[in-house]
Amino acid sequence: MKCSEFLTELTDYLDGSITTGIRVELEEHLQWCHECEVVLNTTKKTIEIYRNNQLYELPDGLRMRLQEAIIKKCKSVKSCKNPE
Amino acid sequence: METIQKKAENVADELALVQAAKSGDLEAFSQLVKRYDRNIFRIAQHITHNEEDAQDVVQEAFLKAYTNLEQFQGNSKFYTWLVRIAVNEALMKLRRRRSDKTVSIDEDVETEDGSMPREVADWSPNPEQLYGQSELGDILKKTIQGLPPGFRTVFVLRDVEGLSTEETAEMLGLSVPAVKSRLLRARLQLRERLAKYFKSRRSGDNPR
Numbered sequence: 001m002k003c004s005e006f007l008t009e010l011t012d013y014l015d016g017s018i019t020t021g022i023r024v025e026l027e028e029h030l031q032w033c034h035e036c037e038v039v040l041n042t043t044k045k046t047i048e049i050y051r052n053n054q055l056y057e058l059p060d061g062l063r064m065r066l067q068e069a070i071i072k073k074c075k076s077v078k079s080c081k082n083p084e
Numbered sequence: 085m086e087t088i089q090k091k092a093e094n095v096a097d098e099l100a101l102v103q104a105a106k107s108g109d110l111e112a113f114s115q116l117v118k119r120y121d122r123n124i125f126r127i128a129q130h131i132t133h134n135e136e137d138a139q140d141v142v143q144e145a146f147l148k149a150y151t152n153l154e155q156f157q158g159n160s161k162f163y164t165w166l167v168r169i170a171v172n173e174a175l176m177k178l179r180r181r182r183s184d185k186t187v188s189i190d191e192d193v194e195t196e197d198g199s200m201p202r203e204v205a206d207w208s209p210n211p212e213q214l215y216g217q218s219e220l221g222d223i224l225k226k227t228i229q230g231l232p233p234g235f236r237t238v239f240v241l242r243d244v245e246g247l248s249t250e251e252t253a254e255m256l257g258l259s260v261p262a263v264k265s266r267l268l269r270a271r272l273q274l275r276e277r278l279a280k281y282f283k284s285r286r287s288g289d290n291p292r
Binding site: 004008010012014015039045046047053055056057058063065069074077 | 118126138139142212221
């Protein structure tokens with residue numbers, strides 16, 4: 001397996017959606033290719049860092065403004081129940 | 085990680101809320117809002133890079149969902165449907181802000197070898213600890229903002245929000261192979277860009 005082939009399969013490998021045969025080939029490649037091992041580990045780390053660090057929190061007041069807008073919209077239709 | 089049972093309960097619960105909301109129960113719709121407003125805001129912020137626009141997207145997406153609830157057939161999850169509305173709203177905002185009017189989820193500007201790794205130095209064992217929380221947040225924001233919208237949207241839905249490849253494809257109106265291809269390139273490009281901050285470095289070295 002060449003490094004370019006390893007990269008093509010990288011996403012499926014990280015997501016665990018890969019056939020056993022290809023996984024074995026990838027793991028054999030990793031045995032001798034340090035560069036692909038680094039790419040694999042640092043890509044995994046990239047995903048983890050983004051997953052672990054939520055970058056944006058809901059701004060203050062947005063939820064309330066949203067509720068008010070929906071209540072207003074609800075009142076404009078006949079079938080609206082419990083609008084307060 | 086949610087258990088399968090918990091996931092099934094959530095889906096059933098979501099469907100009940102949607103049915104109640106369809107019959108005019110506002111409280112049921114409010115519960116759906118509270119359940120998903122954080123996620124929708126994060127997705128909108130990642131796509132638009134602008135807090136004001138992201139807030140508008142959240143409001144417009146929920147109002148649109150509320151108004152068109154009758155059209156939601158229940159063939160997909162409510163959340164999938166909602167995200168699809170929000171992504172479309174967010175891309176529209178982005179188009180208005182940018183002089184380039186061609187922004188679309190199909191944008192695919194890189195060539196095949198555009199993602200070939202050039203930086204293969206290993207990272208520090210605990211890269212997140214190299215920076216304070218707020219500095220780290222700035223690095224992560226700046227880095228993801230540099231990706232084309234189509235790439236970062238796929239990355240956010242798949243890797244940040246944890247949706248499946250199939251769900252992401254459905255939300256974005258893309259094929260599964262197209263999602264996989266964008267995801268691979270997004271992951272590799274982010275990795276490449278983060279390497280300058282996180283690679284093992286000697287004391288005194290500064291990231292470029």
